[in-house]
Amino acid sequence: MTRNWDEMKKAQPTVLHMIANSINKNRVAHAYLFEGEKGTGKMDVALLFAKSMFCLQPVRQLFPCEQCVNCKRIDHHNHPDLHVIEPDGQSIKKHQINDLQKEFSKSSVESNKKMYIINHADKMTNNAANSLLKFLEEPNSNTTAILITEQIHKMLPTILSRCQVIAFQTLPPHILQKRLLEEDVHPSMATLTSRITNNYQEALLLSQDEWFAQARIIMLKLYEALQKSPLEAMLKLQEEFFGHFKDKQQVDRALDLLLLIYKDLLILQLGKKESLAFPDQQALFEKTVLQLSLNRLSEQLTYILESKRKLHGNMNLHLLMEQLVLKLQGGSSCV
Numbered sequence: 001m002t003r004n005w006d007e008m009k010k011a012q013p014t015v016l017h018m019i020a021n022s023i024n025k026n027r028v029a030h031a032y033l034f035e036g037e038k039g040t041g042k043m044d045v046a047l048l049f050a051k052s053m054f055c056l057q058p059v060r061q062l063f064p065c066e067q068c069v070n071c072k073r074i075d076h077h078n079h080p081d082l083h084v085i086e087p088d089g090q091s092i093k094k095h096q097i098n099d100l101q102k103e104f105s106k107s108s109v110e111s112n113k114k115m116y117i118i119n120h121a122d123k124m125t126n127n128a129a130n131s132l133l134k135f136l137e138e139p140n141s142n143t144t145a146i147l148i149t150e151q152i153h154k155m156l157p158t159i160l161s162r163c164q165v166i167a168f169q170t171l172p173p174h175i176l177q178k179r180l181l182e183e184d185v186h187p188s189m190a191t192l193t194s195r196i197t198n199n200y201q202e203a204l205l206l207s208q209d210e211w212f213a214q215a216r217i218i219m220l221k222l223y224e225a226l227q228k229s230p231l232e233a234m235l236k237l238q239e240e241f242f243g244h245f246k247d248k249q250q251v252d253r254a255l256d257l258l259l260l261i262y263k264d265l266l267i268l269q270l271g272k273k274e275s276l277a278f279p280d281q282q283a284l285f286e287k288t289v290l291q292l293s294l295n296r297l298s299e300q301l302t303y304i305l306e307s308k309r310k311l312h313g314n315m316n317l318h319l320l321m322e323q324l325v326l327k328l329q330g331g332s333s334c335v
Contacts, residue, residue: 005048005063011041011175015166019049020062028053029164030139033121035152036168039200045168046117046146050074050082053113053144083116087123094127101135104143114143121147122154129156136162170198174275180207188280192216195277196256211244212253218244219257220281226329227288233325242318251317252308259304265289266297303327 009016015034022028034042051064051071058064064071073079083103085096104114118124124132136145136159147163149155171179173194180190180200185207193203193212206212218240225232245254260277267274268282268289276282307324311317 004066005052008041008045008048011171012045012168015045015168018166019045019052023052023062028144030141030143031136031145031147031163033147033149033152033155033160033163033165034168035149035165037170037199038150039202040168040171042148042168043117043119046148047074049144049146050079050115050117053115054079054081081114083114085116085118087120090123092118092120092124092128094125094131097124097128097131097135101131104135104140112142114140115146116143117146117148119148120150121159122149122151129159133158133162171200173198176200176203180204188278189213189216191275191279192260192277195260196253214244215250215253216257219254219261220278222325223258223261224284226325230326230329233329234322237321237325241321245317248311248317251321252311255304255308255311259301259308261285262297262301262304265292266301269294269297300328 005016034046036042048064051066051074052058052062054070054074055064056068056070070079074082077084083100085092085100088096100116104116118132133156139145145163147155147159152160152165176198177190177194180194180203181187183204185193185204189207193206196206197203222233222236222241225236241254245251261281264276264278264281264285265288267276268285269292276285278285303324307320310320
């Protein structure tokens, strides 16, 4: 179901402000391009825009009622004057754009307005893009087009020049966390994944990934071992870490988790009210903070960031992690 206007306004305030101004001032453009990362609500906003245009009983200006026949039909993608085009297989083909043009040459079925949404517009074939270009060059005054893309660099400049481009920002952690909780993601996992990524779809997949759940457990165990001795930490690397994190991408994810652990320590050290990435570990972290100076914690964060940088060179993964463990566990003079 499409998210409501108030909710999307919190997630994408600039976008909603621009659209509201367009509608309020009766200056709705004939073509928009919504661009931004996956999971930032581009399709939700496109459908909300459609509802604002077609709703029969708006609650107030811009706010669709969500109950009338038009709102319901938009939710179910069967409104006769709203057409949504998705890739046919790997691409959007010329015949899909031609069919759209034929449909729009007819009179509107129930109003004097028509709207079409092209999702993944960057996947249009050259022929399809050229057909759309002709369509955009001779717009009908009562027609609104919304093109959606995650890869604006793949769009034809001639198409971009005929659209009002609206950029969607990545979701703030608290908005992303709220959406994950609504999907019944466990609170501790919702908190963590909303800080690992700002992409809703990726966060949702991570929260359901057994490998990631195990990665979280292993990194917390490694952290606990680091509080004991270099030997304990090295044993944990050999016994669990290297068997689970087997390539650069996986080790990079491990370093992300470790970085968030030490950022939580910094938050507690500074007495900030910011929420933790590992809220269920707060009691454990608070014990560590009592024994750490701010300078030492700053050094440890620097070591992790340096390891992330070195990871993308040709350094041996085992050697990289062993050196990091020694630095994190020992004094600042450790190699």
